[in-house]
Amino acid sequence: MMRNHQASGEERTRGLDRGALRYLARRRQRDARGTHRRSARRGDPRRDLCRAGTRHTTVGETPLAPGSAMPVIGETITLALEEAAALVRERRVSPVELTDACLARIETVEPRLNAFVTVTADLARAQAREAESDIGAGRYRGPLHGIPVAVKDLFATKGIRTTAGSRILANWIPDQNATVVRNLHEAGAVLLGKLGLHEFAYGISSVNPHFGDVRNPWDTTKIPGGSSGGSAVAVVAGEAYATLGSDTGGSIRIPAALCGCVGLKPTFGRASLFGAVPLAWSLDHPGPLARTVRDVALATGAIAGYDPRDPVSAERPVPDFLEGIDQGARGLRVGVPTDHVWEECDPAIAGTVRAALEMLARAGADVREIRSPRAAEYAKAAATVLGVEARAYHEGAFPGRSAEYGPLIRARLLSQGDVDADAYARAMRLLLEARAGAADHDLDGVDVLAMPTVPTRAWTIEEAKEVGRPSEWTRITRIFDLTGQPAISIPCGMDPDGLPIGLQFAARMWDEAGALRAARAYELARGPFPLPPLDG
Template sequence: MSGTEPALLSVTEVAGAIAARKLSSREATQSCLDRVAKWQPHLNAYMSIEAETALAAAEAADAALAKGESCGPLHGVPMAHKDMYYDEGHVVTCGSKIRKDWVAKSTATSLQRLKDAGTVRLGSLQMVEFAFGPLGHNTHYGPVRNPWNVAHATGGSSSGSGSAVAARLTFAALGSDTGGSIRMPAHFCGVSGLKTTVGLISRAGAMPLSQSLDTVGPLARTVEDCALVTGLMAGADPLDPTASSREVPDYMAATRASARGMTVGVPKAFYVDDLDPEVAAILQNTIAALRDEGIAIVEVDLPNQLQLSGASQLVLATEAAALHKRWMIERPQDYGPQVLMRLENGLAVTGVAYLEALRWRGPALAAHLAAVTGVDAILAPVSPMAAPRIDETDIGNGPGAEALIQRVTRFTRPINYLGLPALSIPAGFTKANLPVGMQLVGRPFEETTILTIGAAFQRATDHHTKCPDLP
């Protein structure tokens, strides 16, 4: 691999190079750690950096491979993940003061499956406190910064994951998506991110926020990488009765399939309203690129998305407040002001309103599926804007906080409420060189379809290959 900095490879590329013994796990790990040393002071993307143990694990992986022993498809590939995935014996802060010294007694199923596939732990990644915020701010540990411009936000709550993958400080990273927390950092930081169908991947051992909305998924450089990582994590789990027992498709094969002849729907309203002009232009460029790949583009008339968004907020606020009630009583001073405000809002929701919102989900999903008959996926922006400045948006619980959250996340929440899969793909850059992402939304458990379309788009464009420069 002479001439190529190992950390700049994709997951599939580095895994293939290690398996073929063209590159050692130690070289790949050292390359990531070298970039971490240079970028971390600027980005604040890592919560913990475990250089010595990572290098030791990488050397052990190389020794095993020399004996013909491979753990799996990700043998020796170094990764770091959002600091909400329990890893036995490690401190898992969940981005909070309350858990700043909490040591996990078990390992999350999703994380364990990646370990079983051979990954090497680099450390853990920063996140919004208790995964409850869309921009990436954190009162306790400081904001994570966007590698394309450190004055700008990363998006949240998987802020460290988006920043670290974009800066090539890890080959991929787990995020979580309850209201947009994978897609938002992917969009703001210019990487690929897959919000999976509710139940596709076990949530056992992942810090809960909303029991009916939480999803596990990856952020990575390419759609192909997302497919590889997702396929290794998906499937039934006795530790999570909500995890689906359906057969796991070949997601990698889906990324190699042709998208020619497929149909993508563009909403007539809501997702195309009040866009920043540059985001609107990139949406049109994305439509043109998909057409060039032989994909038909049609307009679709979706049900009222504001109602879906409102229902999603109600469910999230109520379930989050129920999870945090004891700490809110005993340790309110240990929450950041915005997170506490949002949790307190959940206490005001009546039981009747919450149950009505849950009961409406089935009819709402049926109405959505009827509206997209004959369409393979929906294309929409992830957010109406590119990454805003940190100093303009880190406003805690001050005036305008709720309105800001509403504007940033208006295109992600309805999809969470319906439990649908959505793939965020880099689609272009603003004149200020800030990334803009588009999302492909599929039907439940039809990740293969959006992966096929997303991979076709990435074969035809180079937005996902661009890498930020050190500030």
């Protein structure tokens, strides 16, 4: 397995197998950082925040009230991004302390999970010190300032290896950042590293023959979903407060569903694709994953915006995605499609999603069944576009360097690119019609659509390695990659195998606020969702 941990031997933490939290507690007592000393150091009682590694740890279960005691530093890894940001803003916790806690957590859990391809420890500590200095001087940039994040390893990062999960790009070191990475930097975020993925983002499992398989933190014999598997795992395992992924057929929402976090695919063109290794130009969407809906809203606001270097970037104002997000379920009109999305759905998943919608209805939402007659047509067209455009992108290296590709992507490139021009033209015409307003007509009379994110249960790692294994994983999610409409996945329960189940909401073009409001309304009705029982 090829890994690149950018940290000197001096800076690499020793003895973390004996407990990252104990190490950080000792270091915090030892360090003399006057800027961020707090009353909790004097032995004041700590708030009983849930510790990482305890069964049914939850995010945001015990919000920190103004004036409350500061949490033990190791416990900050279970906070929601918004809660950690409040502590940083109030100078009750240092960005350096948050970063050290995340790096220690990475060292502890990575041998089991393999969420990262590259850990940028030196850079993260330098950025954290800079954030600490700026905030101390009154130059606070906003809620991501000083917050440790990580990005999928297909977004270019200046001076940092960017592999797209492939041997083909194993030694590529970009000379500039992708726009979404630059936007995170300008927001003051701290970059912990690059996250594992399915090779070239062309798959749903995140098994990877070049950099090792990403593993589901709920059951490490199972896949985390993909292609942004590392992005979801890092969030739920407490390695980062938010992450970036990309979504072409469901690659943000599928791992969010299987790992138990929130993942948003924004409207096509909302966030720039400049500097992202493409899978299919017409379908690719960058977007965030985090532990709560409000956290995802904050991260979306940070990465969104017009970019003249991206030809599909939309010159539209970026709204405040938190505005109206807490309106709750009352008055929310939710349409549940009866076409396509429930077909071949695992009964346990279907039952859990329907129970979640009943909960939303009890909270005051108007939940009704509706027709979505073009859903199957959209799903088929998305598969056509993806196959043709992926094959076109790889024509410079495939089949000439086919031996350097892993077996799964090699098989897909061989089988899915053979589409005649007429079929591709018909699919692209349907895409253009959908994005011009046809797909929004499916929401006539409702605010959002609701359905399962993934219709089937997670495979084992070994099952996922079987070339040619039939899959309908993206049959629901890829609809909205074709239409370009925003769609979000939020966990709504557990399947019989003990893995999370995702509930998906989709809204009209440019109405991320509507999707976020619906997901937040369900989140408020549901209550905190547990984190996986990782020890140490």
